[in-house]
Amino acid sequence: MFVINFGDIVDGFCPKDQSLGTVQKVVDEFEKFKGGPVYHMIGNHCLYNLPRSQLLPLLKIQSLDGRAYYDFSPVPEYRFVVLDAYDISAIGWPQDHPKTLKAMKILREKNPNENMNSPDNLEGPERRFVMFNGGVGKEQMEWLDGVLLDATILNQKVIVCCHLPLDTGAANLDTLLWNYDEVMNLIHRYNCVKACLAGHDHIGGYSIDSHGIHHRVFEAALECPPGTSAFGYIEVYDDRISLIGTDRMESTDMHFSPRS
Secondary structure (H helix, E strand, C coil): CCEEECCCCCCCCCCHHHHHHHHHHHHHHHHCCCCCCEEECCCHHHHHHCCHHHHHHHCCCCCCCCCCCEEEEEECCEEEEECCCCCECCCCCCCCCHHHHHHHHHHHHHCCCCCCCCCCCCCHHHHHCCCCCCECCHHHHHHHHHHHHHHHHCCCEEEEEECCCCCCCCCCHHHCCCCHHHHHHHHCCCCCEEEEEECCCCCCEEEECCCCCEEEECCCHHHCCCCCCCCEEEEECCCEEEEEECCCCCCEEEECCCCC
């Protein structure tokens, strides 16, 4: 068993002088889980509160140069790949960092609005080019390619985890990863990926793409009425993963071929 948090461990409205203590308090709650390891990924609200240099050590993400992508294999038959959806981003990196500058260039080219958090006047999937989203960079793409190749050689089934959704059918278009299409084109070159799990879009969603990959966006606890919740656990089988949700989180069976 293990626990995985899909980001936004703290709300963007948290007073900045309380950010460090608030994140630590929530991390401490996760650490009370004794059934196995705890994994985290970063979301935009995390980065509104703390820079990567402070955030990643708190989340115990082993990082080189601020990278927040990694993979792990809890059992030999499965590999989980955690993407850094804000690798190319206008938030989280220093303002003069090359990744910030690249992100601002993308936004200026794609988003005509003075407020770049607004998708106004953008149509269809172009609505994703807002400041609260981000993209996967070249080095991370090369890393992902290598991980999927290795998983294929080892005959592992892969579950991709990303704060930002990767399929237009599973989420609002203004919540997608900037280069979701590029990432999915790479994933579709392999047969090992069985599901892509995401957060960010608070209403949640589910789709199966043209290659039979399941896309499940989890409902956000932030939207829960008082006295309700939105969390779930996943049971893993050779031919499916089954999400058992509570309250707002809908249960979902995701079936696939047992052969990777």
